[in-house]
Amino acid sequence: xxxxxxxxxxxxxxxxxxxxxxxxxxxxxxxxxxxxxxxxxxxxxxxxxxxxxxxxxxxxxxxxxxxxxxxxxxxxxxxxxxxxxxxxxxxxxxxxxxxxxxxxxxxxxxxxxxxxxxxxxxxxxxxxxxxxxxxxxxxxxxxxxxxxxxxxxxxxxxxxxxxxxxxxxxxxxxxxxxxxxxxxxxxxxxxxxxxxxxxxxxxxxxxxxxxxxxxxxxxxxxxxxxxxxxxxxxxxxxxxxxxxxxxxxxxxxxxxxxxxxxxxxxxxxxxxxxxxxxxxxxxxxxxxxxxxxxxxxxxxxxxxxxxxxxxxxxxxxxxxxxxxxxxxxxxxxxxxxxxxxxx
Numbered sequence: 001x002x003x004x005x006x007x008x009x010x011x012x013x014x015x016x017x018x019x020x021x022x023x024x025x026x027x028x029x030x031x032x033x034x035x036x037x038x039x040x041x042x043x044x045x046x047x048x049x050x051x052x053x054x055x056x057x058x059x060x061x062x063x064x065x066x067x068x069x070x071x072x073x074x075x076x077x078x079x080x081x082x083x084x085x086x087x088x089x090x091x092x093x094x095x096x097x098x099x100x101x102x103x104x105x106x107x108x109x110x111x112x113x114x115x116x117x118x119x120x121x122x123x124x125x126x127x128x129x130x131x132x133x134x135x136x137x138x139x140x141x142x143x144x145x146x147x148x149x150x151x152x153x154x155x156x157x158x159x160x161x162x163x164x165x166x167x168x169x170x171x172x173x174x175x176x177x178x179x180x181x182x183x184x185x186x187x188x189x190x191x192x193x194x195x196x197x198x199x200x201x202x203x204x205x206x207x208x209x210x211x212x213x214x215x216x217x218x219x220x221x222x223x224x225x226x227x228x229x230x231x232x233x234x235x236x237x238x239x240x241x242x243x244x245x246x247x248x249x250x251x252x253x254x255x256x257x258x259x260x261x262x263x264x265x266x267x268x269x270x271x272x273x274x275x276x277x278x279x280x281x282x283x284x285x286x287x288x289x290x291x292x293x294x295x296x297x298x299x300x301x302x303x304x305x306x307x308x309x310x311x312x313x314x315x316x317x318x319x320x321x322x323x324x325x326x327x328x329x330x331x332x333x334x335x336x337x338x339x340x341x342x343x
Contacts, residue, residue, distance in 0.1 A: 007055070007058055008057075008058050008061040008062065011058075011062070014040075014043040014044055014046075014047045015047045015051075016062050016065070016066075017044045017047070018044055018047035018048040018050075018051055019051070019054050019058060019059060019062045020062050020063065020066055021033070021044065021048060022048060022051065022054060022059075023054075023059045023062065023063060033045070068092065068096075068100055069100060071088070071091070071100075072084060072088055072100040085097060085098075088100050123149065123152040123153045123156055124156065126153060127153055127156040127157065131157065131161075135161065135164040135165045135167075135168045136168045138157070138161070138165045138168075139165050139166075139168035139169035139172055140172070141153075142154065142165065142169055143169060143172065151213070154166070155220060159223070162220075162224055163224055163227040163228070163231075166209050166213070166224050166228070167228065167231065167232065167235065169209050170206050170209045170228070170232075170235045170238070170239060171235065206235065206238035206239045206241070206242045207242045209239050209242070210239050210240075210242035210243040213225065213239065213243060225239065225240065240323065241316075241319070244319060244323065244333055245315075245319065246272060246276070246280075246315035246316075246318065246319055247276065247277070247280060248333070249280060249283065249284065249322075250277075250279060250280045250283050252322075252331075252332075252333050253332065254283075254286060254287050255331075256322075256331035256332055256333065257283070257284060257287040258287045258288075259325065259330060259331045260318075260321070260322045260325055260331055261284075261287060261288065263321050263322075263325060264318055264321055266295075266296065266299065267299065268314045268317055268318060269284075269296065269314075269318065270296055270299035270300045270303060271303060271306060271310060271311055271314035272311060272314040272315040272317075272318050273296075273300060274300060274303065274306045274311050275306075275308075275311060
């Protein structure tokens, strides 16, 4: 904006939306904002906050454009692009009709995207369609597909590409709606027969990578993690943390639990067991002597109520200690089924 005075020519989409809401008033504006995605609400409300004065002629121009776009959308929904184009040309002239139709089609196309349908596609077919995409785009697709389909697809990609894609996914976080929609729009043109778009955004991060690696063949997942440990040790650690939680001790063989308990501080263990499932407590108690179990239970009772963050800290310390023992080859955190050999 030029200072605090808004002229129509200076307005981008968010600022036009801001002027529209200011013009409509608080009640209507609040109803509209409830229907927008959070990132759009943030953009529009920020634009509103920056606006001190909007000339009357600017308000009129924004309202007129909004009205024309609504008309274009209605024509498009009623009879498709050709029908809409003819009616718009009669109403607004050739140049304006083309502009309005382009904007209406863009909005329609953005709403018609849906990567969830890709989850119903054979990964062997899907990989041929996307193997030339950039790692960031592949990571976005993985985030939408879910861990099971994503792991199958990842296994079909070249080994070097796997690492790059998982690295992008691990660092992705919460993408802006604009970024996601731009990527999806490009994919829509490639997957013309695949679905309709809902309003989901992609969430990546270490958890998304961990979920996919947990579904993969153990050796393939290990190779990716080892590559991360060379290129980004912090990300590798975050992924390992997400791949194994304290509750997962329920699947760890008893012999590994027994070995692990020798390296764990008993007070830390007492804190960590506060609030966990009875199944997990019993699984750990089975790996201890009767006397040790009695002493541990007494310690847990004497602790009284504990803060959640203190329990989580103790559990994280134990997981870290067990993972260190696993790295040293002293224990295995995999279930006995996963460690079984096929002859």
